[in-house]
Amino acid sequence: MIDIIDIVKVNRHGIPFGVYTSGIITNKDIISNLKESVGISSIQVTLGSGDPQSYSQVVGTKNGMDGSAAFGEVCEFIAQVSESGFPVIAAVAGGRHAATGSELAKALGAVEVTVFDSIPKI
Numbered sequence: 001m002i003d004i005i006d007i008v009k010v011n012r013h014g015i016p017f018g019v020y021t022s023g024i025i026t027n028k029d030i031i032s033n034l035k036e037s038v039g040i041s042s043i044q045v046t047l048g049s050g051d052p053q054s055y056s057q058v059v060g061t062k063n064g065m066d067g068s069a070a071f072g073e074v075c076e077f078i079a080q081v082s083e084s085g086f087p088v089i090a091a092v093a094g095g096r097h098a099a100t101g102s103e104l105a106k107a108l109g110a111v112e113v114t115v116f117d118s119i120p121k122i
Helices: 002-011 028-038 052-059 067-083 095-108
Strands: 018-021 042-048 088-093 112-116
Touching: 042 052, 042 067, 042 095, 052 067, 052 095, 067 088, 067 095, 088 095, 095 112
Parallel strands: 018 042, 042 088, 088 112
Antiparallel strands: none
């Protein structure tokens, strides 16, 4: 991803890059280097909802983790990225999930919340 961004920047200087992620990553060290090393300007994270049980219903399981563990990883990722000064956009499901998911996302440090009718499985 870094190489592709570098190539595009040579030809189209000034184009912002963003990443859409589940928030479940194995290399936590990348969080502190998102802007400098990767060269992206924003990150959108699938939070799904405001509690572990609803997260499981909306997003499903990730990397063999149960819903509670995955939900905790995503919340931790949002908090760490936002604390590092990086703008985080949280994606939450609509309907009954929108209010609690949005409230939690803001509490974790998200600068924006996008409400979707359905959350893409990534």
